[in-house]
Amino acid sequence: MKRDIKSFSLPELQQSLAALGEKPYRAAQIFRWLYGWSGEPKQVGVQAFDEMLNLGKALQEKLSEHFFISRLEPANETLSTEIESSQTLKFLFRLTDGKEIESVLIPNHTHGRERWTVCVSSQVGCALACTFCATGYMGFTRNLTAGEIVDQVAFIQSWLTLHLDKTVTNVVFMGMGEPLLNLDHCLEAADMLSSSDYAFQIAPSRITLSTSGIATGIRKLADLGVKYKLALSLHSAIEEKRAAMMPVTNEFSLAELRSALKHYYDRTKKEVFYEYTLLAGINDGAEDADALIRFSHTVPCKINLIDYNPIANIDFTRPAEARQEAFIQRLHDAGLTVTLRRSRGKDIDAACGQLATASRSEKKIVRPVHT
Numbered sequence: 001m002k003r004d005i006k007s008f009s010l011p012e013l014q015q016s017l018a019a020l021g022e023k024p025y026r027a028a029q030i031f032r033w034l035y036g037w038s039g040e041p042k043q044v045g046v047q048a049f050d051e052m053l054n055l056g057k058a059l060q061e062k063l064s065e066h067f068f069i070s071r072l073e074p075a076n077e078t079l080s081t082e083i084e085s086s087q088t089l090k091f092l093f094r095l096t097d098g099k100e101i102e103s104v105l106i107p108n109h110t111h112g113r114e115r116w117t118v119c120v121s122s123q124v125g126c127a128l129a130c131t132f133c134a135t136g137y138m139g140f141t142r143n144l145t146a147g148e149i150v151d152q153v154a155f156i157q158s159w160l161t162l163h164l165d166k167t168v169t170n171v172v173f174m175g176m177g178e179p180l181l182n183l184d185h186c187l188e189a190a191d192m193l194s195s196s197d198y199a200f201q202i203a204p205s206r207i208t209l210s211t212s213g214i215a216t217g218i219r220k221l222a223d224l225g226v227k228y229k230l231a232l233s234l235h236s237a238i239e240e241k242r243a244a245m246m247p248v249t250n251e252f253s254l255a256e257l258r259s260a261l262k263h264y265y266d267r268t269k270k271e272v273f274y275e276y277t278l279l280a281g282i283n284d285g286a287e288d289a290d291a292l293i294r295f296s297h298t299v300p301c302k303i304n305l306i307d308y309n310p311i312a313n314i315d316f317t318r319p320a321e322a323r324q325e326a327f328i329q330r331l332h333d334a335g336l337t338v339t340l341r342r343s344r345g346k347d348i349d350a351a352c353g354q355l356a357t358a359s360r361s362e363k364k365i366v367r368p369v370h371t
């Protein structure tokens with residue numbers, strides 16, 4: 001049976017080619033065809049082995065006998081109506097096994113800087129069942145391969161080149177799934193996205209791995225000395241509240257997370273970004289701010305407060321403006337660096353925690369957190 005050549009890592013493809021009697025260096029050539037610029041109009045990656053011009057006809061035919069080149073099929077593409085001059089786009093992709101994932105292109109033009117961020121999925125669904133997250137209600141289906149993660153950026157980069165003549169500048173692993181439960185593939189993908197060998201060449205400091213709190217994964221990142229940014233979806237620094245919203249807290253407590261973060265900082269000397277979605281009556285009070293302030297003393301950090309986007313059938317709301325302001329002021333008074341991230345693309349369900357199933361969730365989900 002033919003295998004998807006994009007499901008191989010570079011060393012795996014080298015081995016596979018050697019087993020077919022080919023020189024291992026061919027694998028690097030093939031990868032450049034799969035993930036480098038090609039064609040006119042310019043796009044990332046070729047679609048057929050006979051487009052790999054420096055391989056020779058015999059090898060092209062041999063590759064066609066043993067492998068196929070998968071591609072993400074766009075299942076829809078929804079333009080946000082919220083931002084006219086810089087539109088947020090959600091891409092729904094169908095994988096070769098028929099499963100669907102989503103990615104988001106988020107433009108940001110502030111302070112004279114132009115950023116084009118792609119938010120990628122790392123798994124089909126997610127096992128962690130956070131109560132505020134649409135993906136969490138899907139359950140877990142499977143991990144994505146590194147090729148499937150990179151292809152989300154490849155497709156969007158090609159789209160961006162064709163339609164706007166722009167380049168992807170940042171990648172965040174904050175779409176469907178928990179990246180640190182698919183760590184090897186995510187790191188492989190991040191390495192490809194930052195490599196000078198391929199089309200993307202995104203600086204490691206512009207790639208963010210986000211976790212809901214897999215302490216073992218954070219320790220592994222530290223021990224590997226990864227160059228990428230780390231974001232922790234915190235959402236509450238009070239154990240019981242966090243456990244009610246994020247069941248992963250029952251496996252990795254806040255104390256374990258603090259210990260893992262210290263280890264991470266000791267090894268990398270890199271600050272950590274805390275993501276905190278403000279939910280009315282849940283985690284937006286003075287005691288919540290104080291707990292967050294105490295947690296923020298663990299390692300150097302920045303806090304991204306996220307404006308909650310209501311999801312159909314999920315019973316959370318965003319706090320009133322005055323309550324938000326009071327929360328932010330308390331953090332500022334404690335000397336913390338805080339950014340309030342207005343969710344982009346909420347009209348297309350493209351914001352944090354809204355990927356994939358918002359429109360498919362049928363049951364009424366009742367708010368399970370004590371207020």
Ligand code: SF4
Pocket residue numbers: 126127128129130133134135136137175176177178212353
């Ligand atoms: S917020 Fe992240 S970790 Fe939690 S269920 Fe959603 S995708 Fe999974």
